[in-house]
Amino acid sequence: MKKTITTLFVATCSFIPPIAVQASELPAISLKSLAKQSNIYVGAALETRHLKEPEFAKTFSSQFNQLTPENEMKWVNIHPQRDRFDFSKGDELVAFAQQHNMQVKGHTLVWHIQNPDWLTQKEWTAPELEKVLEEHIKTVVGHYKGKVKYWDVVNESFNENGSYRETLWYKVLGERYLELAFKFAHEADPEAILFYNDYNNEGMGAKSNAIYRKVKGMVEEGVPIHGVGFQLHLMGEHALSEQDLARNINRLKHLGLKIHFTEIDVRIRDNASHFSLDAQARIFGRLMDFAIYYPEIDMYTTWGVTDKYSWVPGWFTGYGRALMFDENYQAKNAFKAVYSSLLSASKGEFSYQPPISQ
Ligand code: XIL
Secondary structure, eight states: OOOOOEEEOOTTOTTSOOEEEOTTSSBSSOHHHHHHHTTOEEEEEEOHHHHTSHHHHHHHHHHOOEEEESSTTSHHHHOSBTTBOOOHHHHHHHHHHHHTTOEEEEEEEEOSSSOOHHHHSSOOOHHHHHHHHHHHHHHHHHHTTTTOOEEEEEEOOBOTTSSBOOOHHHHHHTTHHHHHHHHHHHHHOTTOEEEEEESSOSSSSHHHHHHHHHHHHHHHTTOOOOEEEEOOEEETTSOOOHHHHHHHHHHHHTTTOEEEEEEEEEEEETTOOTTHHHHHHHHHHHHHHHHHHOTTEEEEEESOSBGGGOSHHHHSTTEEOOSSBOTTOOBOHHHHHHHHHHHHHHTTOOOOOOSOOO
């Protein structure tokens, strides 16, 4: 039987054209099927417990075709003791992704937080820590070989001023821990597509310059790095600098690297009016415009599905409502803006041009 289609007019948000939606509020043509036509994976971060909620599982599996484990592949969870790995939760997520024909991006192989005490409480020599890093990366990437195609290999190595963050890895191994991590991941799965990932690195500035220099050096030395992730934990009250974003994407793409939008959320002050949801929608939509415009951007991942489980209220006091679905799984204007960009692309009507195109 043909599904009932109604038309939703978004009264408060004039830049968003009407969208056909089902009575359930999910569009008749899914977000993921539109995104596929633009060669973009649309994904979300999540945990196994979220999938136990039917509304969550339905919203996620019907609209998204990419999954990033929000926490369950981090060291503290997947490698709780030196001689013990726990793949149970990661395996559940991968099985769900396989059942629903989704790509998985593993997150994350090297980071400075969410590490187990056995790792952080010991004084390591450089050869010892290198061995631990090698064992960890080869065991985890090896376990998911052929199942997890993309990895955030190194996460958040730089400070805002472009200096190296003084992490355990940097203090003991120096900056070569990055090269080592990419090399180990590549050895464990030569088919895997490997990313450096960070926040506040989407525009131009000291931090993105430092990342650019480092990844350029690695590319030139033949280190197996294939892309850079922009986390994009943004604030609705700050306009996106499209010029800076375009400049940074351009220089990275000229190195032959892919770019992924890896952890998008756009937080809003708790006391802000509903108009702030329109500003938020504009940012979500514009980011999708960039992904459509640049073939080098083929992943658009939000850091969660619903405001109900977003990390934002817990980490940014006074902020929330950062995702595309509200706490009741209703599609927000952010979803509609992303959807409408993809819809126009699918009809051959996409016209956005970044302010700098080279
Ligand atoms: C966050 C998770 O969302 C939280 O549940 C957890 O308590 C802390 O980590 N950058 C990253 C992600 O790369 O791993 C972080 O995820 C958010 C910031």
